[in-house]
Amino acid sequence: MWDLASALLRGLQTGSIYAIVGLGLNVIFAATGVFNFAQGELVMVGAMLGVTLWAAAGLPLGLALVVVVLATAAIGALTEVFAVRRLSSQRDATLWMLSTLGVAIIIRSSATLLATRNGGQNAQRSFPNYIKAGPWHLGQLSVVPQRAVLIPIAVLLTLAVWTWFRRARWGRGLLAMAADREGAAMRGLPVGSLAVVAFALGGLIAGFGGFVGGPVTQASTEMGFTLTLSAFIAATIGGIPHLWGPLVGGAVLGIGQQLTATYLGSELQVPISLALLLVVLAVRPQGVLGREVRTL
Amino acid sequence: MIRRWMTALVAVGLVAGAAACSGPSDGTSASAGASAGSGTSNTDPIVIGVLLPTSGPLAGTSTVYTSIVKALGTSALPGTSTIDGRKVKVVLRDDQGTAAGTASALRQLLDGDKAEAIIGPLYTGEATAALPLIKQANILSIAMTGCPDCGDGTKFPTTFSIESDRPSQMTSTLDRMAQVGAKKVAMLQSDDPTGQAYGDAFAAAAKAKGVDIVKTVHFAPGALDLGTQAAQLKSSGADAVYLATAVPTDVANAAKALKEAQYEPYMFGNAAAAVTVVAEAAGPEWSTKWAASGYGKNTTRPNPAPQAAAYGKKVASISGEAALAAPINLSAGILDGFNLIKRAVEGTHSTDGTKLAAWLVKNGYPDGIKANYTFTDTRHNGMRAEVQALVQPGTLEGGIPLRAGESG
Numbered sequence: 031m032w033d034l035a036s037a038l039l040r041g042l043q044t045g046s047i048y049a050i051v052g053l054g055l056n057v058i059f060a061a062t063g064v065f066n067f068a069q070g071e072l073v074m075v076g077a078m079l080g081v082t083l084w085a086a087a088g089l090p091l092g093l094a095l096v097v098v099v100l101a102t103a104a105i106g107a108l109t110e111v112f113a114v115r116r117l118s119s120q121r122d123a124t125l126w127m128l129s130t131l132g133v134a135i136i137i138r139s140s141a142t143l144l145a146t147r148n149g150g151q152n153a154q155r156s157f158p159n160y161i162k163a164g165p166w167h168l169g170q171l172s173v174v175p176q177r178a179v180l181i182p183i184a185v186l187l188t189l190a191v192w193t194w195f196r197r198a199r200w201g202r203g204l205l206a207m208a209a210d211r212e213g214a215a216m217r218g219l220p221v222g223s224l225a226v227v228a229f230a231l232g233g234l235i236a237g238f239g240g241f242v243g244g245p246v247t248q249a250s251t252e253m254g255f256t257l258t259l260s261a262f263i264a265a266t267i268g269g270i271p272h273l274w275g276p277l278v279g280g281a282v283l284g285i286g287q288q289l290t291a292t293y294l295g296s297e298l299q300v301p302i303s304l305a306l307l308l309v310v311l312a313v314r315p316q317g318v319l320g321r322e323v324r325t326l
Numbered sequence: 327m328i329r330r331w332m333t334a335l336v337a338v339g340l341v342a343g344a345a346a347c348s349g350p351s352d353g354t355s356a357s358a359g360a361s362a363g364s365g366t367s368n369t370d371p372i373v374i375g376v377l378l379p380t381s382g383p384l385a386g387t388s389t390v391y392t393s394i395v396k397a398l399g400t401s402a403l404p405g406t407s408t409i410d411g412r413k414v415k416v417v418l419r420d421d422q423g424t425a426a427g428t429a430s431a432l433r434q435l436l437d438g439d440k441a442e443a444i445i446g447p448l449y450t451g452e453a454t455a456a457l458p459l460i461k462q463a464n465i466l467s468i469a470m471t472g473c474p475d476c477g478d479g480t481k482f483p484t485t486f487s488i489e490s491d492r493p494s495q496m497t498s499t500l501d502r503m504a505q506v507g508a509k510k511v512a513m514l515q516s517d518d519p520t521g522q523a524y525g526d527a528f529a530a531a532a533k534a535k536g537v538d539i540v541k542t543v544h545f546a547p548g549a550l551d552l553g554t555q556a557a558q559l560k561s562s563g564a565d566a567v568y569l570a571t572a573v574p575t576d577v578a579n580a581a582k583a584l585k586e587a588q589y590e591p592y593m594f595g596n597a598a599a600a601v602t603v604v605a606e607a608a609g610p611e612w613s614t615k616w617a618a619s620g621y622g623k624n625t626t627r628p629n630p631a632p633q634a635a636a637y638g639k640k641v642a643s644i645s646g647e648a649a650l651a652a653p654i655n656l657s658a659g660i661l662d663g664f665n666l667i668k669r670a671v672e673g674t675h676s677t678d679g680t681k682l683a684a685w686l687v688k689n690g691y692p693d694g695i696k697a698n699y700t701f702t703d704t705r706h707n708g709m710r711a712e713v714q715a716l717v718q719p720g721t722l723e724g725g726i727p728l729r730a731g732e733s734g
Contacts (some may be wrong), residue, residue: 037554044551146389153389156578156606165586174586177551245582246550248575248603252385256548291554296544297517 032170037288043177045277045284046184047246050239051261052268052276053188054232060271061204061228063211064114067130070258071137072102072233076240077249078141081155091160099237106233109133110226134254142251153251157244176245183242184277187235192273200227208271263303267310269317278318282306371415372677374398374667375441376660377431377456378448384423384573388448390601391470392418394657395445397644398664406664410672421447425455425519432459442677445663446470449572451519457482464679466670466686468663472620473523477707479687484679486666486686488659488696490714491707492524495619496531498714499594502617503537503566506592512541512564514555514580516571521547524596525570540564545580547573552583560589569595578607585612594716596620605720617716622697625658626715637661637695658696666691666699666708 051073058066076098084094113133117125145153159176166173195201203224206214215221240247247253260283261276268279283303290302314320376395378388397403399414407414417439419431428447435441436459444460444467447453453469453476460467461482469476472489476482489495503511511532515525525542532539541562543555559567567584569577577599584590585608593599593608593616600618608616624631630638637658669691670682691699691708699708 036557040551040553047550142385142389146392153385154575154578154601154603156603158606165588172553172557172587174553177553177586248578248607250575252382253548253575287549288551288554291545296546296549296555299546299549300517 035171037292041285041288045280046180047243048261048264049184049276049280052265054235056271058232060208062225068134070254071134072236073240074254076237077244080241081157081249099234102237103230103234107226107230110229155249157249159245263307269320272319275319371413372409373415373441375435375444376418377421377446379423380420382423394660409668421452428452428455443667450523466682479704479706484683486706490709492527494711508566510540510564511566512562513568518547520572521570556583556587566592572598574598574601574603578603581607602720621715621717623715662694
């Protein structure tokens with residue numbers, strides 16, 4: 031029983047990271063119809079810049095987090111302006127796929143150059159815990175606060191974004207654009223600016239995820255792709271572009287991985303994750319939440 | 327106008343991508359007229375190809391080598407600008423940390439760059455993929471890994487390795503486990519080719535020594551939470567754990583998970599367990615219970631060899647790193663590889679792989695930086711058990727805290 035409880039808790043914790051990264055993907059895709067392949071690199075920037083500012087340079091945690099999310103939001107906005115804007119309206123999706131892939135490579139290469147400019151090992155950093163408390167024990171269940179805190183963070187972040195979309199003027203504008211981009215433009219909504227806002231919000235979420243998840247993922251200039259892949263699987267399982275989809279999909283994926291590791295063997299984690307995705311696509315191609323809400 | 331900007335940006339991205347994936351990164355200024363084989367003119371530059379993973383999941387581990395690769399052939403590293411009177415041109419290509427990427431990059435080095443000798447790759451899977459091409463081209467290659475076939479002079483007569491072979495590395499590790507009084511041994515193994523290779527070698531060495539591995543636990547490379555694995559290892563009651571992986575961030579994640587499980591056994595691994603990111607994750611107290619193999623005695627503290635101390639100062643002046651820190655030990659292998667090539671070419675006045683191999687077997691490299699290398703016709707791993715050391719993460723202090731060959 032304790033093994034099962036531990037697997038469920040660990041799955042939710044890991045799934046929360048997938049959920050945060052997947053939320054950024056969904057926000058951008060819902061509003062603009064573009065899948066930003068550079069999103070994972072912004073997570074990497076969040077982790078690398080975060081560990082540099084906070085752990086190495088000694089900035090206060092909150093200030094470092096603000097600087098990180100502003101930086102990644104800015105990179106997200108610039109990505110829309112320079113790499114996506116003129117291409118996303120084309121019918122051929124390969125154009126924005128290529129351009130966002132190009133941005134991903136530029137970000138990763140630049141980060142590697144910066145991190146290793148003295149020939150050292152700074153392309154990989156150990157991200158210290160920002161919650162120092164040791165494990166709590168509930169029977170045989172060990173709860174690590176630094177990992178457990180990711181669950182409420184992911185839920186509250188999703189709730190905040192969901193609320194912003196419904197209450198804030200810019201959020202409602204994005205909803206309108208998601209429903210009918212041309213119609214929104216005809217009614218005078220600044221769809222170009224709204225797209226920038228969507229990418230900036232996606233970048234902000236990615237940077238936030240890289241920072242708050244850093245103690246679990248560690249920081250490495252090569253971490254972006256793998257994390258994006260898992261987040262994409264989570265978002266697909268939960269339902270693209272549903273805002274709550276990544277949270278549900280992340281939980282399903284994370285728990286599936288941990289149950290596999292506990293009862294079947296860790297060597298089966300990757301195949302079973304992908305099998306899980308295939309099953310969901312076969313049974314509910316729209317994802318777990320896809321039918322109830324078609325858009326945001 | 328904006329369309330042009332878009333086109334330009336996409337083009338820049340693609341060019342950067344191509345560069346990251348397979349493009350060369352010359353360590354020296356370009357030299358025209360490079361040529362291959364034994365029919366080269368003495369006035370042509372001699373092209374030394376280097377294979378490192380500068381992209382992909384293993385890219386971070388190659389950064390410690392690149393400052394030295396870039397300094398080869400320049401005045402920053404005296405003695406490397408010429409070989410046998412010919413100017414040196416170093417061409418670095420990205421093997422992407424995969425067998426397919428290695429084959430592609432090596433083919434470019436051989437056919438496009440006309441490389442006459444090769445340094446690298448770093449890892450087992452990539453080095454194994456390079457072996458048939460090297461053999462076919464009959465050129466000298468110095469692998470940075472102790473992969474089984476890299477040291478098999480019978481199968482691949484022109485490939486040598488600056489590393490120890492796995493059996494002697496694992497024997498040193500098991501000897502140290504015995505010295506610290508470990509009663510139960512477990513293994514944490516990554517499900518990738520290098521993890522598999524290290525795991526197999528450790529299991530074989532343990533069996534040969536009559537050591538029972540009480541538990542072997544696997545993990546997927548890049549897994550975010552190794553808590554389940556940590557719990558399984560803890561419940562096995564092992565007081566020493568061998569880490570079979572070459573990815574430092576995975577080692578760091580394992581260290582965090584084991585600490586969270588409040589389980590801090592003696593930890594053993596290869597060079598990936600010795601880097602700073604692992605020391606940061608393990609913390610200063612537990613680091614003293616870690617030992618990473620694959621190191622040469624010459625560069626370890628407290629008594630580094632004079633040539634290693636001098637090299638440490640030189641690298642510190644090039645890259646700004648602290649002298650004789652763990653990365654310097656690793657990068658010393660690149661310069662040792664270069665010097666093996668240089669000495670053999672100058673000893674034979676040829677770039678023919680067969681002649682160079684025969685010269686190396688006869689002469690070895692008794693004053694290498696990382697270690698003193700000796701070879702035989704059949705055994706091309708240059709670092710023997712007696713010149714190996716185990717070190718703590720983040721330092722070059724002897725691991726736990728003795729060095730191989732020293733009594734407990």
